[in-house]
Amino acid sequence: MNQPSVLARRSFLSAGLGALALGLTACAADETPAAAALDTPLTESVPQGTKLVVGDKEHQWAIEFSGEAKNLTFEVEFANLSGGPETLEAFRARALDLGSVADIPPIHSHWTNIPTKIVASKYRQDPLNHAIYRLGIAPGAGVSTLADIRGKKVAYSPGQAQGALVLRVLHKAGLRKEDVELIELPSTGDVYANALASRQVEVAPIGGVQIKRYESKYGKDGATTIAHGLRDDPGHLYAPITVLADPAKAAAIREYVKVWARAWRWREANPDEWIERYYVKKQGLSVEDGKWIVANAGIADIPASWTDAIARHQETIDLLAKETGNKPLKAEDLYDRRFETVAADALAGGAK
Structure with a gap:
């Protein structure tokens, strides 16, 4: 019924x-x-x-x-x-x-x-023009390409899509996990955006309205986002x-x-x-x-x-x-x- x-x-x-x-x-x-x-x-x-x-x-x-x-x-x-x-x-x-x-x-x-x-x-x-995530870049991190991620502190959440995206980005850039410093953080809410703004990490995948808000709020300080060029949909x-x-x-x-x-x-x-x-x-x-x-x-x-x-x-x-x-x-x-x-x-x- x-x-x-x-x-x-x-x-x-x-x-x-x-x-x-x-x-x-x-x-x-x-x-x-x-x-x-x-x-x-x-x-x-x-x-x-x-x-x-x-x-x-x-x-x-x-x-x-x-x-x-x-x-x-x-x-x-x-x-x-x-x-x-x-x-x-x-x-x-x-x-x-x-x-x-x-x-x-x-x-x-x-x-x-x-x-x-x-x-x-x-x-x-x-999907490439409608990606869920972009890579948030901390102010002053000096990252404008995927290759620039080498040696940076990167937010990482094992078992979640954002964590896998980080590994895929490293693979695309010809980098290994050992080439960066992976910082384990939960990817919920605005944790990643705040971590970027405070320079706790230098690179983090952020999605949805967090992309727009991060660029608007911290862009004047030098914060940016870059495309990762991978399917994440x-x-x-x-x-x-x-x-x-x-x-x-x-x-x-x-x-x-x-x-x-x-x-x-x-x-x-x-x-x-x-x-x-x-x-x-x-x-x-x-x-x-x-x-x-x-x-x-x-x-x-x-x-x-x-x-x-x-x-x-x-x-x-x-x-x-x-x-x-x-x-x-x-x-x-x-x-x-x-x-x-x-x-x-x-x-x-x-x-x-």
Whole structure:
């Protein structure tokens, strides 16, 4: 039965989620039975009483504002999580069913014994001209090209997209980790921008409106940003394989992916409403900042085939395994291809 008010009943997980996760054992159970269950075809309908806990911090509002919430036939509880580490802690605590991240957390989850699978992917059309990140350069650091990073203090966040981007930038510049001083810092909020301004680090990947604000606030002191020239656009929904092995939850995730995809198109078709209702009213940004974010993001590419994306993901895995000493993984194993066409079909008006 359809439940138009399902998101009206949403609740948010407490800030104590991380503590709960840390209080549990870090050992993952034997996932072999769950992995075998992933060969089961997805069912068309979601059984009554099914519930998903979803960490999709920003996009949940697009689902609500667009009216797509009415298409969900199960209860959704949105968790107030940000970034890969918090999402992984929630998975470990079995307090989360589905998370929204970039391309590194799904890799890191396997290296930390919480096997997951990607169920939806989006990228950016013209990704080099609509990069998520630029390299923030501290005032007086003397960095204008990637080669100039040699010998500099570089912000680094293992297990997150920003950390992987740093390793990829070094590789592109022909540098090794030993050629720079990696400073481990969390990449949340304005931590990197503040670290740059205070010269705690000299180079750091910063994204979103932080780019605009950093240049505006500290440009007079000599702060700059430079393009890294690499693709940094993957965005995924992923879930533990133990969740995906549950036919009811897998069916609910399939339904959520459809709504997720259509809400992206709504955001692009209604930028003024999205800016006003989310960036201004929810995030406290100015209209100008909201317009900058929307323009910088460009248009989402939600492909019907993951083949090319998996090949790019493999290149990232190979580099990270080499640089971190972790075991190599097959990128193909990070994806649940039962979901491969679900999002694209929803956009094309295919299977409901």
